[in-house]
Each structure stands twice: as structure tokens, then as C-alpha cells.
Amino acid sequence: MSKPSADKITVISDHNHGLEQAYTNILTDIGEDTKREGLVDTPKRAAKAIRYLTGGYEQSLDDVINGAVFSSDNDNMVLVKNIEFFSQCEHHMLPFLGYCHVAYYPNGKVLGLSKLARIVDMYARRLQIQENLSKQIADAINDILKPRGVAVQMTAIHMCMMMRGVEKHSSETTTSALVGEFKSSEAARQEFLQQIGPHNKPIFG
The missing domain is CATH 1.10.286 (GTP Cyclohydrolase I; Chain A, domain 1)
Structure with a gap:
């Protein structure tokens, strides 16, 4: 090296x-x-x-993917769930952290599974708001694979709401980004939601 x-x-x-x-x-x-x-x-x-x-500023998608795109005949949903992430809000530079679920319907190509987590990390390690983070992850996967659909759901706790301001210690924020079939098809959305299951995993625990 x-x-x-x-x-x-x-x-x-x-x-x-x-x-x-x-x-x-x-x-x-x-x-x-x-x-x-x-x-x-x-x-x-x-x-x-x-x-x-904030190391995500020094990375690009090409760096993260490193050629790990493979041909595949599989057309069923690929899902990696409970990806831990840590980020910082762009308003106060205080942490927000939680879990991310990423799914896509392949269209002739699949991505190395660890690369989904690395994409999450790359964008999370930039100053962010959670709403944009979900969309950036979905758009990146869509650009790389041109799949039939992409779904991202993130649930996080925000220190800017816990340590200051309203000081609500039990609040959680959930955001999502849907592309392609996950946006146009109720059946696709239901498959995604059923696979990730109800949110009952404590973020601290």
C-alpha cells in the first residue's frame, strides 16, 4: 500500500x-x-x-465503492438493516446518531454489501441534517447501480434536541428517501417495511 x-x-x-x-x-x-x-x-x-x-469530505463515491459492483441475475430486494451511523447537525455541530436501513431492487448489478454501510458512513461524516442524509444515500446508490428502486430509512436521536433547546430526551426522528419502484409501488414499500420490522431497538442499549 x-x-x-x-x-x-x-x-x-x-x-x-x-x-x-x-x-x-x-x-x-x-x-x-x-x-x-x-x-x-x-x-x-x-x-x-x-x-x-468529518472525514467524509475527503472521500468520493469512487473511493468508497472501489470497483465492488458485480453482475447479478437476482431481481429480489437486497436489504441491509440496522447500520449504525453517527453524524453532526450542520446547525449546532452537535451529534445525531441512530440506525439506517438500506434496500434496493437490482437491475442487473449488485453492490458489495459492506459498501452500503460505507456509503452511509461517508455522507454521515459530513455536517448534515438527517433529511438530506437519507436522500444523499438513496441518490448515491441509484447513481451507482441504476436499480429498479432504492429505499432508505433512518431513525436517530439528536443531541441538539436533548442537550439544549427543548431538551426532549426521549424523542426520535425518522426520515426516509424512496426512489423508483419503492416510490411508485405500494407493494414495494410494504415489502421494505415488513422486512425492516417495527422500530423497537433502543438507540442507546
């Missing part, structure tokens, strides 16, 4: 330096002492963490 170029390493280092300074400024502005023992390395750790949590 090839190593990152020196230029790439320099760019990443420079970006992290800016992030570290930004976190130092935040800590100072909220009244913290950035030189005390527990905070000395916090800007560096926080910069590394936010770089990872």
Missing part, C-alpha cells in the same frame, strides 16, 4: 494546526485555562477527532 505523499502530510498537518488554534480560542473564550494539565493536549485531540468525524 502506498504511503501518503509528503505534500499530503503537510496539507493535513497545516489543516490540523488551524483546527488546534481554533479549539484553543474556543477554550479561552469560554473561560478555560488551556495550560492546565487536563487541557494541554485537548486542542490537538479535538482537532484529530473532528478531522475523523
Whole structure:
């Protein structure tokens, strides 16, 4: 496996330096002492963490798929459910997290199963709102495979509703995106809903 170029390493280092300074400024502005023992390395750790949590900006669909599209005669629904995801809302940069169910009807091609989860992760690791995240995942799968239909359902808890604002600790948000037969056919939607089953799995648990 090839190593990152020196230029790439320099760019990443420079970006992290800016992030570290930004976190130092935040800590100072909220009244913290950035030189005390527990905070000395916090800007560096926080910069590394936010770089990872927003790593989707540095990925493309081609990177994620890596050629894992295969011919197939199967025309029955393919479903991967209970894909855990973590994202950050674009309004407050607070986490939202939950489960994602992804299904499609093949049209001569199928995608490596792990790639569905990787697509979810790529878009989730960008500043988001859940409504757009569902659609981005569905549109990506539709663009790659040109299937007969795609369905995505996501259920999540939002820290911006739990830690601040209305502070509703038991609320969950469910969004969906439907393409092709899943949008036009009631039977297709019912098959998807029956397969994913009722939502009774706690997000924390």
C-alpha cells in the first residue's frame, strides 16, 4: 500500500494546526485555562477527532465503492438493516446518531454489501441534517447501480434536541428517501417495511 505523499502530510498537518488554534480560542473564550494539565493536549485531540468525524469530505463515491459492483441475475430486494451511523447537525455541530436501513431492487448489478454501510458512513461524516442524509444515500446508490428502486430509512436521536433547546430526551426522528419502484409501488414499500420490522431497538442499549 502506498504511503501518503509528503505534500499530503503537510496539507493535513497545516489543516490540523488551524483546527488546534481554533479549539484553543474556543477554550479561552469560554473561560478555560488551556495550560492546565487536563487541557494541554485537548486542542490537538479535538482537532484529530473532528478531522475523523468529518472525514467524509475527503472521500468520493469512487473511493468508497472501489470497483465492488458485480453482475447479478437476482431481481429480489437486497436489504441491509440496522447500520449504525453517527453524524453532526450542520446547525449546532452537535451529534445525531441512530440506525439506517438500506434496500434496493437490482437491475442487473449488485453492490458489495459492506459498501452500503460505507456509503452511509461517508455522507454521515459530513455536517448534515438527517433529511438530506437519507436522500444523499438513496441518490448515491441509484447513481451507482441504476436499480429498479432504492429505499432508505433512518431513525436517530439528536443531541441538539436533548442537550439544549427543548431538551426532549426521549424523542426520535425518522426520515426516509424512496426512489423508483419503492416510490411508485405500494407493494414495494410494504415489502421494505415488513422486512425492516417495527422500530423497537433502543438507540442507546
